[in-house]
Each structure stands twice: as C-alpha cells, then as structure tokens.
Amino acid sequence: AYHVSFTYLCLFVSQLVWLGINAFLFVHFYIVFLDERFYYTRVLLGHALSWARAPAACLNFNCMLILLPVCRNLLSFLRGTIQCCSRTAARQLDRNITFHKLVAYMIALHTAIHIIAHLFNFERFMNAQLDGNASDINYVLSQIGNGDNRSFLNPIRTNDTTIVMFTTIAGLTGVVITLALILIITSSMEVIRRSYFEVFWFTHHLFVVFFIGLVLHGVGRIVRGQTVTSLENHKPNECEKYFEQWGKNGSHCQYPEFAGNPPMTWKWVVAPMFLYLCERLIRFIRSQQKVVITKVVMHPSKTLELQMKKKGFKMEVGQYVFMQCPSISQLEWHPFTLTSAPEEDHFSVHIRIVGDWTEHTGFQQNMSMAVDGPFGTASEDVFRYEAVVLVGAGIGVTPFASILKSVWYKHVQENADIFTKKIYFYWLCPETQAFEWFADLLQSLEGQMGEKDMSDFLSYNIYLTRWKDKEAAHLRVHHEAENDPITGLKQKTLYGKPNWDTEFSTIAAKHPGSKVGVFLCGPPVLGEQLAKQCIAHSESGVKFIFNKENF
Amino acid sequence: MGKIEWAMWANEQALAAGLIYLTGGIVGVAGQFRGWQFAAFGVAAGCFVCMLEYPRGKRSKGTSVARTGQYCFTVCVKAFGPLTQNYYVRALLHAALSVPGGFMLATVLGCVCLGMASLIYLSAAIHGEHWEPILLTKEVKTAVGESIKEPPSNPPPRPPAELRRKRVEDVEGAAYVNPMPVITNE
Numbered sequence: 001a002y003h004v005s006f007t008y009l010c011l012f013v014s015q016l017v018w019l020g021i022n023a024f025l026f027v028h029f030y031i032v033f034l035d036e037r038f039y040y041t042r043v044l045l046g047h048a049l050s051w052a053r054a055p056a057a058c059l060n061f062n063c064m065l066i067l068l069p070v071c072r073n074l075l076s077f078l079r080g081t082i083q084c085c086s087r088t089a090a091r092q093l094d095r096n097i098t099f100h101k102l103v104a105y106m107i108a109l110h111t112a113i114h115i116i117a118h119l120f121n122f123e124r125f126m127n128a129q130l131d132g133n134a135s136d137i138n139y140v141l142s143q144i145g146n147g148d149n150r151s152f153l154n155p156i157r158t159n160d161t162t163i164v165m166f167t168t169i170a171g172l173t174g175v176v177i178t179l180a181l182i183l184i185i186t187s188s189m190e191v192i193r194r195s196y197f198e199v200f201w202f203t204h205h206l207f208v209v210f211f212i213g214l215v216l217h218g219v220g221r222i223v224r225g226q227t228v229t230s231l232e233n234h235k236p237n238e239c240e241k242y243f244e245q246w247g248k249n250g251s252h253c254q255y256p257e258f259a260g261n262p263p264m265t266w267k268w269v270v271a272p273m274f275l276y277l278c279e280r281l282i283r284f285i286r287s288q289q290k291v292v293i294t295k296v297v298m299h300p301s302k303t304l305e306l307q308m309k310k311k312g313f314k315m316e317v318g319q320y321v322f323m324q325c326p327s328i329s330q331l332e333w334h335p336f337t338l339t340s341a342p343e344e345d346h347f348s349v350h351i352r353i354v355g356d357w358t359e360h361t362g363f364q365q366n367m368s369m370a371v372d373g374p375f376g377t378a379s380e381d382v383f384r385y386e387a388v389v390l391v392g393a394g395i396g397v398t399p400f401a402s403i404l405k406s407v408w409y410k411h412v413q414e415n416a417d418i419f420t421k422k423i424y425f426y427w428l429c430p431e432t433q434a435f436e437w438f439a440d441l442l443q444s445l446e447g448q449m450g451e452k453d454m455s456d457f458l459s460y461n462i463y464l465t466r467w468k469d470k471e472a473a474h475l476r477v478h479h480e481a482e483n484d485p486i487t488g489l490k491q492k493t494l495y496g497k498p499n500w501d502t503e504f505s506t507i508a509a510k511h512p513g514s515k516v517g518v519f520l521c522g523p524p525v526l527g528e529q530l531a532k533q534c535i536a537h538s539e540s541g542v543k544f545i546f547n548k549e550n551f
Numbered sequence: 552m553g554k555i556e557w558a559m560w561a562n563e564q565a566l567a568a569g570l571i572y573l574t575g576g577i578v579g580v581a582g583q584f585r586g587w588q589f590a591a592f593g594v595a596a597g598c599f600v601c602m603l604e605y606p607r608g609k610r611s612k613g614t615s616v617a618r619t620g621q622y623c624f625t626v627c628v629k630a631f632g633p634l635t636q637n638y639y640v641r642a643l644l645h646a647a648l649s650v651p652g653g654f655m656l657a658t659v660l661g662c663v664c665l666g667m668a669s670l671i672y673l674s675a676a677i678h679g680e681h682w683e684p685i686l687l688t689k690e691v692k693t694a695v696g697e698s699i700k701e702p703p704s705n706p707p708p709r710p711p712a713e714l715r716r717k718r719v720e721d722v723e724g725a726a727y728v729n730p731m732p733v734i735t736n737e
Contacts, residue, residue, distance in 0.1 A: 112574075115660070116574075120578075123582060126585065179660070179667065182567055182664055183667065186560065187563070189563050191559060192560050192563060195556075195613060196555040196556075196559065199555055
C-alpha cells in the first residue's frame with residue numbers, strides 16, 4: 001500500500017510547487033508595479049495597474065508550460081531517460097493531459113483577472129484624458145506627449161470616444177486571443193470532446209492564433225513607467241504637488257519622462273514553441289514510416305483486431321500507440337491500447353466500431369497506416385510479484401490482454417523460472433456483448449495451460465454486473481454443463497459484483513508470507529475499494545500492494 | 552469532419568458567452584464606467600442567454616447528458632414552442648443581443664463570443680438541427696405495499712426438473728416436512 005502513497009505524494013508535491021510558483025510570480029510582479037517608476041502611472045490607474053500586471057506574469061509562465069505536456073514524443077524520451085533512475089518520477093509524466101488541463105484552467109483564471117483589471121485601467125485612462133483641465137494632475141499627465149516631442153504616459157491620445165481599443169495592438173490582439181481561448185475551451189468540454197472529437201481537435205489548433213497574438217500583445221509597449229534618468233532629477237513624491245509648475249522657469253521639477261516596457265512574453269514561450277514544432281515534425285516523420293497491416297480479424301460484437309508490423313517497433317506490456325489512417329483523415333491521430341505481447345512478431349490493437357473515426361470498417365491488409373509510439377509506462381511491475389491480482393472493468397481489460405499473453409510467452413519460450421507463479425484475474429463487465437474476443441483469448445490460454453499441465457497458473461473470474469432474464473433462463477437449463485454456457489470457458493461466469501473481502505481473504509490464505517501485487521484498470525471508485533482491501537488484508541505475513549497504473 | 556450536431560457546441564459557446572456578457576456588464580455597472588447603460592443591457596442579456604442555454608437539448612443520435620437541475624429550465628424553454636426550437640431564430644436572437652455589447656469595452660468580449668455562438672447556431676440550423684427537450688417519461692409506480700399482498704405469479708428459480716426428481720433409492724432422505732399446514736377437504 002506504500003507504493004501508491006509515494007506516487008500520489010510526488011504528484012501532490014509537484015502540483016504544490018507549480019501553484020507556489022504561480023503565487024510567487026503574482027505577488028512579486030504586483031509589488032514590482034508598486035515601485036517608484038510607476039508612481040505617475042498609478043496616479044492615473046491606482047492599484048488596477050498591479051492587478052493587471054501580476055496575472056500577466058502568471059500568464060507568461062503558464063503559457064510557457066501548456067505546450068510541454070502535449071509533446072508526447074519528448075516526454076517519451078524523457079521517461080525513458082528517467083526510468084533508469086526512478087520509475088515513480090517516470091510515472092508522473094503519464095499524467096500529462098491532466099496537467100495540461102490544470103494549466104489551461106489557470107490561464108483562463110488569470111485571463112479573467114487581467115481583463116477585468118484592464119477594464120478599470122482603460123476607464124481611468126479615458127477619464128484622465130477627457131475629464132479635467134490644467135488644474136487636474138491626471139489631465140496634465142495625460143497631456144504629456146501632445147505636441148511637445150515627449151513620450152506619452154497615457155496611451156489614449158485623442159478625445160474620440162469611439163472604441164479606441166481597436167487602435168492599439170494590445171487591445172486588438174487581446175480580443176482576438178481571448179476569443180480564440182474561449183473557443184478552444186468550449187470545444188474542449190467533455191461532452192463535445194467525447195462525441196465530436198474532430199470539432200475539439202480542429203478548434204484546438206486556434207492555439208496557433210493564440211500564441212502569435214500573445215507574442216504581439218506587448219509590442220505596442222503601452223505599459224509605461226518613468227525612465228531611470230528621469231527619476232534622478234524628478235522625484236515623484238516631491239514633485240507631484242508642483243505639477244502646475246513643471247518645466248516652468250524657476251521650478252526645480254522638470255517634466256517626468258516616460259518609456260514603455262519592452263515585450264517580455266516571447267522570452268517565456270519561444271523555447272516551448274520550438275519544442276512543440278519539433279514534436280509535430282517527429283510525428284510527421286513517424287507517419288511516413290511504413291506500417292503494414294498483416295492481418296485483420298473481425299471479432300463478434302463489432303470488434304476489429306488489426307495485426308501490424310513496423311520496422312524497429314519495440315513495445316512493452318500495457319503501452320498504447322497513436323494511429324492515423326490517411327484514407328480516413330490526414331490529420332487525426334487516435335490512441336489505442338496495445339493488445340499484443342512484446343514476444344510476438346507483430347503488434348496488435350483491438351478496435352471497437354463505434355463513433356465516427358472507427359466506423360470506417362474498410363480496414364484491409366496492406367492498407368497504409370501510420371503509428372506513433374508506443375507511449376505509456378510499461379506495466380512490467382506485474383512480473384515482479386510471485387502472486388498477482390489483476391482487475392479489469394469493462395473495456396479496461398484491454399491492456400491485460402497484453403500482460404496475460406506476455407506472461408504466458410515468458411513461461412513457454414524462456415522456460416526459465418519466471419518469478420510470477422500465480423495470477424488471479426477478475427473481469428467485471430456489465431454485459432456479455434463486448435466479451436467475446438477476450439473470451440477467445442482466455443479459452444486459448446486455458447487450452448495451452450491444460451496441455452502444459454499448468455491449469456492452476458491462471459485463475460480467472462468473470463463477473464457480469466448486469467444481466468437479463470433471458471440469460472438467466474439459459475443458464476438454468478445448462479447449469480450442469482462442464483463449460484460455462486456463455487463464455488465456453490471451464491471456469492464459470494459469476495453474477496453481481498465480487499465480494500472482495502472474501503476474495504482477498506482466500507488469496508491471503510493461499511500465499512502466506514509473500515507480497516501480492518494488485519493491478520487495476522478501471523474506475524477510481526473501484527480503485528478506492530481495492531486500496532482499502534489491500535490495507536485491510538495486509539497483515540501477518542502477506543502484503544497486498546496496490547498499484548494504481550495509469551493505463 | 553464527421554457527422555456532428557453543431558448545436559451541442561453552439562450551446563456550450565452560447566452559455567460561456569452569456570456568462571462573459573454578464574460578468575462584463577456587472578463590472579461596467581459596478582465601476583460606473585462611461586456607457587454603463589450598455590453594461591446594464593449586458594447584464595440583462597447575459598442572464599437571459601444563460602437561462603435559455605442552460606438546458607441541453609436532446610441529441611438526435613446517442614445519449615444526452617443533462618446539466619444538473621436543468622428540468623425547470625427545460626420546461627420554461629419548451630413552453631415557447633417553435634421560438635426556442637428553431638435554431639434560425641436562436642441565431643438571429645443571439646446576433647441581435649450581441650450588438651449593443653460592441654459599444655462598450657467591458658461588454659465587447661461578450662459581444663464577440665455571443666456572435667460566434669450565433670454563427671455556430673446558424674450552421675446547426677442549416678444542417679437541419681432543432682432543439683428537443685430532454686424529458687424523462689414518468690413511469691407509474693405502484694405502491695410497494697400493494698404488490699406484497701399478492702401471491703407470487705412465477706415460481707422461484709430452481710434447478711431443472713431432472714434434478715428435482717425424487718430419488719427412488721433413498722425415499723427417506725428425499726422426504727421433507729411441509730412448512731405450511733395442509734388441510735384436506737374431506
């Protein structure tokens with residue numbers, strides 16, 4: 001049970017560090033704009049200046065980060081490098097999309113603060129320029145730059161009340177990139193993403209507009225402060241009250257001189273933009289590498305098995321690939337869990353025919369496909385335990401196909417004593433429909449194990465969590481049969497949900513004094529249950545270790 | 552691109568736009584900005600759009616996911632019949648509502664976002680989509696107490712007849728005491 005705690009601790013700490021950096025940047029830049037240099041800017045704007053600049057700094061930081069988690073090839077390379085040192089650190093990189101979303105939320109939050117603060121700034125700049133007269137310091141400050149060859153402080157230069165915003169680069173780019181951000185966010189909502197992946201994917205490419213606009217956003221240099229040289233001979237807190245005498249004969253206060261801050265954003269984002277460009281290039285190169293479909297198997301319940309070969313392809317158990325089919329779409333890549341074992345001479349995926357992309361059942365042998373990957377941390381930990389409990393819920397059984405096959409191949413081929421001696425496999429499924437290809441696999445394994453006199457190696461339990469009257473009637477009639485009437489397997493199908501307490505107790509009794517690994521691919525609720533059972537039954541010798549793999 | 556229901560995305564965009572319109576309006580009014588009347592309109596329009604867009608429509612293909620507590624809104628929106636069902640009307644409505652927002656900085660973002668939503672709704676209308684309410688059909692539930700008094704109409708599940716056949720070899724063992732008293736009518 002300590003295994004999962006350490007992983008979650010690392011995740012928690014890294015998120016805390018990220019939040020900490022955000023907080024630090026916010027506070028730091030808030031204070032920077034309370035500096036003397038911006039004294040006169042604040043005379044016009046008040047604290048709204050700091051409230052706009054602080055989130056701007058956080059936006060620079062987060063926009064730098066957001067491109068990194070989606071560079072999957074880069075991450076894969078990093079993971080491989082880190083894995084030698086620390087598998088836990090390597091596993092953090094699997095949570096890349098979660099982090100991408102977190103950063104996106106932060107960008108949305110800071111954008112909101114930034115915009116609201118600037119609404120006040122804009123209004124105050126307008127007031128300073130339009131209301132008031134020469135006896136009002138705001139007006140005097142705003143007039144600097146009007147026909148006197150000086151650099152302005154107030155970016156609103158005219159008395160025109162039309163939408164001045166559109167005449168500034170900052171204003172125009174601001175609206176454009178915020179609109180792009182909002183379109184990206186609305187098309188990324190789970191409802192849209194799961195049902196219409198294409199809308200999500202194509203709209204997301206507005207990030208190109210976003211980044212270009214973001215870099216150009218500060219080019220107009222409309223955030224202005226007093227220059228260092230000007231501060232030497234014009235101290236704001238001394239000269240402010242004499243604003244009506246500035247520059248006049250006898251006054252020891254000259255006009256203050258202002259300059260704009262140079263744009264900073266490009267320094268933050270240029271490296272990630274370059275890395276992402278490399279990532280897209282790598283994906284393109286990989287898509288050009290030849291992948292051959294060696295076999296297409298149509299399983300019942302609309303499941304298609306594609307067996308493929310690619311030069312130099314090396315996989316490990318529990319990994320996934322991204323696939324692209326140019327005849328369906330030139331641009332879309334979709335993830336699929338690998339169902340083959342590393343020991344086989346090909347690699348395979350099983351595709352369920354639902355939804356849009358996978359409706360094209362015209363998969364044929366010798367059809368051109370592109371494959372990117374494999375990605376994901378290998379589930380090799382399975383082989384480090386003498387006894388292993390594997391739990392797959394519904395479609396979560398897919399990575400276990402790879403694991404079970406691999407374990408079997410290790411027994412058969414290597415003939416060496418592989419450490420794993422016993423597998424307890426639990427498959428929870430709401431209905432029998434999507435069953436059949438996996439049942440075929442179990443049947444074939446069952447047969448092979450019987451031949452090698454190893455029927456005890458794998459003990460599997462299939463639970464139908466939802467069943468109909470017709471099936472129940474069918475079972476009543478055949479309950480004496482040797483094989484399970486639904487799956488055709490020797491070990492029978494069970495109904496309802498497993499009594500984990502009983503199961504764990506039985507397993508504990510059979511493996512005293514050893515470490516039993518528990519692996520889950522399924523809903524988090526089930527994970528919590530299993531984690532609790534691991535803790536509850538880890539006593540007097542036997543230790544259950546729950547591995548929350550991120551399949 | 553595949554067969555998509557544009558209205559799903561238009562709905563998300565419009566809801567977001569409503570919130571942004573509303574927020575911009577509140578800032579404009581609270582800060583007493585020049586042109587605050589447009590901001591006040593933004594508050595009203597934003598609220599209206601949010602209420603109109605909160606209930607998700609039923610998808611023509613696939614399962615529809617309703618938003619939490621959207622039932623009351625569904626009933627209200629349904630009451631307006633063709634006005635709310637037709638997406639051309641919605642596209643026009645959103646376009647019209649967005650225009651005043653363009654006159655003031657605080658509401659300009661609400662204006663462009665709502666404008667985008669209007670365009671997506673236009674696309675939905677062109678593709679022949681329309682709004683259907685998500686309403687659960689109410690099933691008549693008989694009170695639990697009544698059915699308990701009736702005798703069971705199906706026999707309990709038990710092993711097939713061959714196994715229940717009386718074992719001739721062991722008649723004593725096959726006998727059992729009937730739990731219900733049997734009264735013969737003589």
